[in-house]
Amino acid sequence: MFALKRELKLNNKEASRLAGCAGYSRFVYNYGLSIIQDSWAFDDVQASDAKRLGAIKKVFTNVTKKRPEFAWCNEYPSRIYQNAFRDLSAAFSRWRNPKLSAAMPKFKYKRHECSFTVDSSSGSVLVAAGKSIKVPTLGTFRLKEAIPYNCISQTFTIAREAGKWYISFMVKACPLPAMKHTGQATGIDLGVKTFATLANGESIDSPASLKKAKTKLRRTQWKHRNKIQGNRKLKQRASQNALKYYQRLRKQHKHIANIREDFLQKVTTELGKTWQRIAIEDLNLSGMIANHKLAEAISTLGFYRFRELLTYKQAYHGFELTIVDRWFPSSKTCSNCGHKQPMPLKERIYHCGSCGHSIDRDHNAAINILNWPNTPTLPMAIGI
Numbered sequence: 084m085f086a087l088k089r090e091l092k093l094n095n096k097e098a099s100r101l102a103g104c105a106g107y108s109r110f111v112y113n114y115g116l117s118i119i120q121d122s123w124a125f126d127d128v129q130a131s132d133a134k135r136l137g138a139i140k141k142v143f144t145n146v147t148k149k150r151p152e153f154a155w156c157n158e159y160p161s162r163i164y165q166n167a168f169r170d171l172s173a174a175f176s177r178w179r180n181p182k183l184s185a186a187m188p189k190f191k192y193k194r195h196e197c198s199f200t201v202d203s204s205s206g207s208v209l210v211a212a213g214k215s216i217k218v219p220t221l222g223t224f225r226l227k228e229a230i231p232y233n234c235i236s237q238t239f240t241i242a243r244e245a246g247k248w249y250i251s252f253m254v255k256a257c258p259l260p261a262m263k264h265t266g267q268a269t270g271i272d273l274g275v276k277t278f279a280t281l282a283n284g285e286s287i288d289s290p291a292s293l294k295k296a297k298t299k300l301r302r303t304q305w306k307h308r309n310k311i312q313g314n315r316k317l318k319q320r321a322s323q324n325a326l327k328y329y330q331r332l333r334k335q336h337k338h339i340a341n342i343r344e345d346f347l348q349k350v351t352t353e354l355g356k357t358w359q360r361i362a363i364e365d366l367n368l369s370g371m372i373a374n375h376k377l378a379e380a381i382s383t384l385g386f387y388r389f390r391e392l393l394t395y396k397q398a399y400h401g402f403e404l405t406i407v408d409r410w411f412p413s414s415k416t417c418s419n420c421g422h423k424q425p426m427p428l429k430e431r432i433y434h435c436g437s438c439g440h441s442i443d444r445d446h447n448a449a450i451n452i453l454n455w456p457n458t459p460t461l462p463m464a465i466g467i
């Protein structure tokens with residue numbers, strides 16, 4: 084399974100209808116959350132979150148929705164409120180799960196959250212290839228970019244991000260692309276200077292447009308450093324210019340995210356097409372975040388997203404992805420003789436103290452990652 088996301092091409096009428104749907108979803112979510120919180124005040128009631136939410140949903144369906152002041156609820160498809168309750172229930176189970184350390188569900192605000200989910204109550208539906216999409220209970224919408232093939236899905240989420248509307252859904256089944264089986268393998272070292280270095284010495288740089296967009300964002304932020312955002316407690320209201328500025332800021336952040344996502348998608352597709360066994364290092368995120376420069380690179384370049392994309396693309400093609408143990412000293416080991424020596428971050432060339440081998444730091448690490456001795460010898464999945 085993987086997700087597809089497309090921008091919707093809407094007229095004003097459609098956009099306000101979707102904003103209304105998102106408003107309805109937010110209303111139901113907050114309704115459920117406020118009642119469940121009130122119910123905690125009664126200590127004598129012993130019931131799980133799921134039971135409480137089930138009861139609240141029944142009250143909403145049979146009592147609240149039928150009251151004349153809530154008649155507007157019936158203008159929207161019922162799948163919206165069903166899914167809002169499902170989201171709330173999922174948020175509660177995440178919060179109760181000690182392994183996830185998720186925060187307690189919070190109320191949704193109009194300016195932060197503008198999304199909702201609908202699904203087809205009769206199971207999966209066909210999503211036809213092309214430049215429009217038929218969404219269960221909502222009708223057909225035009226798309227900015229076509230869906231490449233017929234696929235099957237059940238649940239659709241529509242969200243507004245920086246003023247644009249997007250639809251995303253999980254694809255359950257779609258045709259597999261034909262891939263030749265060549266058995267070629269490589270190791271990849273991710274870095275700050277060069278985004279990725281391959282074991283054959285090839286390197287991939289992050290796009291120049293990303294750096295440019297980031298500089299532009301910093302400039303905008305600096306120019307408006309004294310803008311007051313508004314503060315309810317201090318009874319300050321944001322000025323019209325401040326509101327305009329925040330909208331522009333959202334757009335610039337979205338632009339950066341788009342460049343990065345596009346870059347990562349293209350790089351991982353290309354790598355997945357060429358290499359049938361890829362080895363990458365496990366990301367030692369907590370260790371990397373302790374280092375300022377690396378933390379910046381992780382958030383800007385999206386190392387985590389890179390790994391996520393590569394994982395599903397390799398699995399999708401039936402190819403392999405080896406995750407090398409995070410404690411494996413890939414930078415400190417000589418790829419020629421196996422000698423280990425300390426390598427401070429500023430040293431760009433590995434000069435082996437034992438065999439005299441000289442090689443680019445990242446290239447050396449990529450070769451070591453490829454030749455990691457503990458690689459599990461799994462049989463390769465069946466290729467086409």
Ligand SMILES: [Zn+2]
Pocket residue numbers: 417418419420421422435436437438439440
């Ligand atoms: Zn050596």
